[in-house]
Each structure stands twice: as C-alpha cells, then as structure tokens.
Amino acid sequence: MTSVPLLDVKDLSVEFRTRGGIVKALDRVDFSVEKGEMIAIVGESGSGKSVSAYTIMGILDPAGKATSGSAVFGGQDLLRAKESELRELRGREMSMIFQNPRVALNPIRRVGAQIADVLIEHGGVTRAEAPGRAIDMLKKVRIPDPERRAKAYPFELSGGMCQRIMIAIALACSPKLLIADEPTTGLDVTTQAVIMDLIAELGAAQGMSTVLITHDLGMAAEYCNRIVVMHAGHVVETAPTAELFNNPRHPYTARLIAATPRPTASLRGLASIPGSLPDLRATHIPPCRYSLRCERKTPDCDKPLPVHRQKDGALVACWNPL
Amino acid sequence: MLLLIGKRLLSAIPSVIGVLVVTFLLTRALPGDPAAYFAGPAATPQAIAEIRKSLGLDKSLPEQFVVYVKDLARGDLGNSIATGRPVLEEVRSRLPASLELTLLGLVVSVGIAVPLGVLAATRPGSWIDHSCRVITTAGVSLPAFFTGLLLIYVLYYLLGWAPAPLGRLDIFNSAPRDITGLYLVDSLLVGDLETFWAALKQLLLPAFTLAVFTLAPIARMTRASMLEVLSSDFIRTARASGLSPGKVVYAYAFRNAMLPVVTTLGMVFSFLLGANVLVEKVFSWPGIGTFAIEALIASDYAPIQGFVLTMALMYVLLNLAIDVLYIVIDPRVGFEA
Numbered sequence: 160m161t162s163v164p165l166l167d168v169k170d171l172s173v174e175f176r177t178r179g180g181i182v183k184a185l186d187r188v189d190f191s192v193e194k195g196e197m198i199a200i201v202g203e204s205g206s207g208k209s210v211s212a213y214t215i216m217g218i219l220d221p222a223g224k225a226t227s228g229s230a231v232f233g234g235q236d237l238l239r240a241k242e243s244e245l246r247e248l249r250g251r252e253m254s255m256i257f258q259n260p261r262v263a264l265n266p267i268r269r270v271g272a273q274i275a276d277v278l279i280e281h282g283g284v285t286r287a288e289a290p291g292r293a294i295d296m297l298k299k300v301r302i303p304d305p306e307r308r309a310k311a312y313p314f315e316l317s318g319g320m321c322q323r324i325m326i327a328i329a330l331a332c333s334p335k336l337l338i339a340d341e342p343t344t345g346l347d348v349t350t351q352a353v354i355m356d357l358i359a360e361l362g363a364a365q366g367m368s369t370v371l372i373t374h375d376l377g378m379a380a381e382y383c384n385r386i387v388v389m390h391a392g393h394v395v396e397t398a399p400t401a402e403l404f405n406n407p408r409h410p411y412t413a414r415l416i417a418a419t420p421r422p423t424a425s426l427r428g429l430a431s432i433p434g435s436l437p438d439l440r441a442t443h444i445p446p447c448r449y450s451l452r453c454e455r456k457t458p459d460c461d462k463p464l465p466v467h468r469q470k471d472g473a474l475v476a477c478w479n480p481l
Numbered sequence: 482m483l484l485l486i487g488k489r490l491l492s493a494i495p496s497v498i499g500v501l502v503v504t505f506l507l508t509r510a511l512p513g514d515p516a517a518y519f520a521g522p523a524a525t526p527q528a529i530a531e532i533r534k535s536l537g538l539d540k541s542l543p544e545q546f547v548v549y550v551k552d553l554a555r556g557d558l559g560n561s562i563a564t565g566r567p568v569l570e571e572v573r574s575r576l577p578a579s580l581e582l583t584l585l586g587l588v589v590s591v592g593i594a595v596p597l598g599v600l601a602a603t604r605p606g607s608w609i610d611h612s613c614r615v616i617t618t619a620g621v622s623l624p625a626f627f628t629g630l631l632l633i634y635v636l637y638y639l640l641g642w643a644p645a646p647l648g649r650l651d652i653f654n655s656a657p658r659d660i661t662g663l664y665l666v667d668s669l670l671v672g673d674l675e676t677f678w679a680a681l682k683q684l685l686l687p688a689f690t691l692a693v694f695t696l697a698p699i700a701r702m703t704r705a706s707m708l709e710v711l712s713s714d715f716i717r718t719a720r721a722s723g724l725s726p727g728k729v730v731y732a733y734a735f736r737n738a739m740l741p742v743v744t745t746l747g748m749v750f751s752f753l754l755g756a757n758v759l760v761e762k763v764f765s766w767p768g769i770g771t772f773a774i775e776a777l778i779a780s781d782y783a784p785i786q787g788f789v790l791t792m793a794l795m796y797v798l799l800n801l802a803i804d805v806l807y808i809v810i811d812p813r814v815g816f817e818a
Contacts, residue, residue, distance in 0.1 A: 216721055218717060218720045218721050245723075246723045246725065247723065248723070249720070249721055249722065249723030250721070250722040250723030250724070251723060254721065254722065255718075255721040257714060257717065257718060257721075259714065262713070262714045262715065263714045263715055263717070263718045264715055264718065265715045265718075265719070265733050265737070266715065266737065266811075266813060267736060267737055267810065267811050267812055267813070268732070268733070268736075276719075276722070276724055276728065276732070277722045277723070277724070280722070280723060280724050280725065280728070281723060312812045312813070314812075314813050325718070328718070328722055329722070
C-alpha cells in the first residue's frame, strides 16, 4: 500500500441538526479506496453507510454537516471543495447509483434523455450527438432493443432495467469512482446477481474503483477484495475479505458473519444480533457504540475507543478484539 | 387523444343533465314570484295572473320543464324578463368579458406566483421565502373589491395613470369586430393595435386585482409541490450526476411539480369565472357574474338557468383541458384512464 489511494477518507464526522437535537451520524470514520479496487461498506440500517457516501459526493441533506476530517479524492479534499468544483467531479470523476431504481429516475423524462443530460453536462458531447451516445450506453449495459428503450419512460421498464439505466447514467462519463448504494435493494434475486455482475464487469473494464454499500455480507464477500464494517457511525473493522471471514476481530463482525446465511449453516444456526443501534442523539453516547450490545464488554470499554491498525491497512476499533 | 376527448365529453352528459334538472328545480324553489315582481307593486291580481300566464308559470312543474328542455334543444335559453333580451345573446356578450378578465388575471397571477413559489422552495428560510409568505397572506386577506378600489384610487384618481374604470373600453374606442368576443384577441386578429392597447389598459387594473387575490393558492401550491419534488430520489440522482442547478430545478423538479399546480389553477379558474362579481362591480365590467346576481335578485328564471348551464359547460370543458394538459405533462397518465 505505497500508492496514493484514489479516495482517502480520514477522521470523518457528520452531525445532523434535527428537532430532537443533534444526531452524531458519523464519528471519525476512516477508510480508503485504491485505484481499480472494489470495496464494500457493510452494516445494518442506520449505521452511517449512506451518509458516508452522500458526504463524499457532497449531496448531503442541508441539515447534515461534516464537522471534522477529510475526504481526499485525486488530491482534492472533497469536504472543502466548492459546490461548483464538486459538481464538476460528480458524474464525471465520481458517480453514484442508488437503491430503488424506479424512483431514482425522473418519472416524466425519457430514459435516453436522462443519460444524454449527463453526457451533455460532462462528456463534452453536443446536443446532436447525445441521443446516439445515450443509445451506445444502453448497449453497454446490455439493454435489448436500445433504440426503442431510449424513448421509454421509467414506469414502462422493470426494476432491473431501471437499474441498468442508472448504471448507464453513472458510467456515461467513465468515472474513476462509483459508489453503489445498495444497488440491488428492491430487485428480485436473479436480477440482483445480473446487476452486480454488470457493475463488477464494467468497473473492471474501465479500471474503475467501486464502493459497494450493502447490508448483505454475502454479496460483499462475493464481489469485493476488502470490507469495511460500520456500526452506528463508527468503522469497527476493516479487513481483506478472506481475512475478515476467517478471522473476524471485532465482536460485531463476528455476529454479522454468524447472522449471514451460508450453505453450511442451518436456519436455526443463524444468530440475530441482540439489541439495536444506540440513540445517536444522546449527549452521552458511549465511546464504543457497540458496548451496549456486546457480550465481551469489559470496564475498559468506557474509555476512549482504541483503533488497532495493521500494516496491511486492516483495522479494528475495540478494547477486547477476538 | 381525440378518442379520449370524445369519451370525456360523452361522460359529462349525465352531469350536465343533472345540472339542468337541479337548477330548474332550485330556481322554482326560490322565494319570490317573478310575475308579481315584474307586474310592479300597484298591479292587480288579474294583471299578475296575466303575466304569470304569459310567462308560462301557470303550468305544472313537469310541463314547465318539458317546455324548457324543448326550447333548449332549439338553442333557445329563453328571454330575460328584466332586459327583454334573449339569454343566449346576453351570455354570448358577457361570457367573453368575464373570460378575458379571468384569463388575464390568471396569467398575471401565474406569472408572479409560480416563479415566487419556485424561488421560495429552492431557498427555504431565505428572505424570498418569507416575502412569499407575506405577499400571499396579504393577497388572500385583502378582499378583492378593496384591492380594486385601492388600485383605482391610487392609479386612476391620484396618479391618473390608469383609465377610468368604466368597462371594457373607454368611450373613444369602439369594440373590435366580434370574432372570439375577447377584445384583446379580436383587435389583434383584425390588426387594430390602438383598440388592443385601449382594451389592455382597461383590463390591467381589474386583472391585477384578481391576480393579487389568486396569488396565494398558486404560490403556496407551487412552493409545497416544489419542496416535495426537490426532496425526492430522482432529484438526488440528478444532483449526484452533477447536473447544473438550473437543469435540476427546471428540467427535473419543475415539470414534476407542475401537476398539482395545474389542478389548483383549474379550481381557481372555475371559481373565479362566476365568483368575481365584486371585481366586476367595482370596475363596471359587463361580466357574467354581475348578470347572474342581478337575475337572481329579480327571480329572473331564464338568465339564472342560462348562467348555471353555461358554467356547467365551462366546467366540463375546463376539466377536459386540464386532463389534456396532464397527459402532455405526465406520460404516466394513461390515454384510456
């Protein structure tokens, strides 16, 4: 790991102002993405996966604010970049695809036009060329009969088709980084595999880095070389995939793996994780946000959380790792 | 599209028939005897009975209804007792006056309210948002006749910028040849710019008065609708794709936000058309609202029935226009729906 990572997120904290008080959604989040690498950010709902992605993209809700840290992308700190600079990067250098593709597309605009919009904005494509290039993109994401489909509206297409359109929009300008936020949520299982294969394949072909945000550890294991495990706004563990599965070090990771279905485990053997995420509005959030659910809690756990880093980039944030 | 329009028109027939029956019965149920009213206070009972007979009011209700429907089928809406003129003629001359005023009022209103609502929604909490709230609240709280009188007082009486509020044209101009009945359109069609300006000058104050009154619902609806659309998933996608703010707000958000605004617009329009009597009174506007109120006070059956029927037809056409507009804006609205 001597090369400069494509995206280096360090010490990122994000707070939301809400009616109920300030919510500390992210607390000193660290992770990095190498060029051409596909990593996964895994965690349950509310663990801060999407907020991390939105912060990096600069499309966080106005109520949310990054209070510390940096997110360096290609030598530029995204957290300090101007909105106009970010807009230049978005869509061209880094793109994002979302869950529920059917509502993530403009319902009353033809899908070809939506792809063309991005091409005109960033790809240096003229208005006259754009429709043809949009059809090329549809071919690239393997949409049958692309000339006809380009004229379709999202409601006329299936969820899987819509996600292909989303991918076509995201990859239209060959970005260096793709953030896929639960790209298969809301799709049926066979479509999920097809969509993931498509993302992996197109990413590899372009030498693009991909951040896959998912709650599905199995999917993360299948496609990604490294996995970042998040819990309640903390990165609790980062490790290469095989390492993480064979030798999980954080108690939460171990519980997550135990809760993931696999061929050798019976349904009864799947363990649910007790408790739920702590209230992130509380003014006295414990230093280790997992300590309230943890069976390995020791008196040390009330002291500031230690982060053990290994030289291969793996890290675990725990007083009492496995 | 044509098929849809045809179907809609056919499906409106029952409601128009319903309107016919109900207005007929309601006008008959009104207190007051038109025969006695027109015979005057000094009339003898025989004279009143004579008038009643000549008006056909001595027949039973079903008989009167049959006569009414028969006349209607021939395109005869009856005569106004008060003016002696055929109702159809009155409606034909007065409806365009009201239409022209209401349409221009709405155009002015939309021209102000929609940009205001969009600006307020894209900058929530800003001074534009607050001034939008103040303007709409003020607009809806000031009664239209008051705004009208105030405008006349300031712009005509004090400053002398506006012409006298005496109807559709001042005395120096004659009405353009009757093509659509809308003076602005007709004068342009015959190429008479002088009459066009004269008619426009007469229209501006009452139209603006109406606009002030209708700003609130349109601006409010635009703002609420824009806020909702701006927080939706596809706007997040558009922003994540790095589209320019202008593209996001206008090409993506605005068109999606227009649907509820169009509905509101239709409601405001149909409400205004018959209800802006006070504005018509203040500006001596020969509109259809004034006509209906005067007929109502005099228990003048034929004009009331004519007015309600016209309004019902206008309403059917308006709803049809809104449906067509919906199809144009939103491809999800099915043609067969």
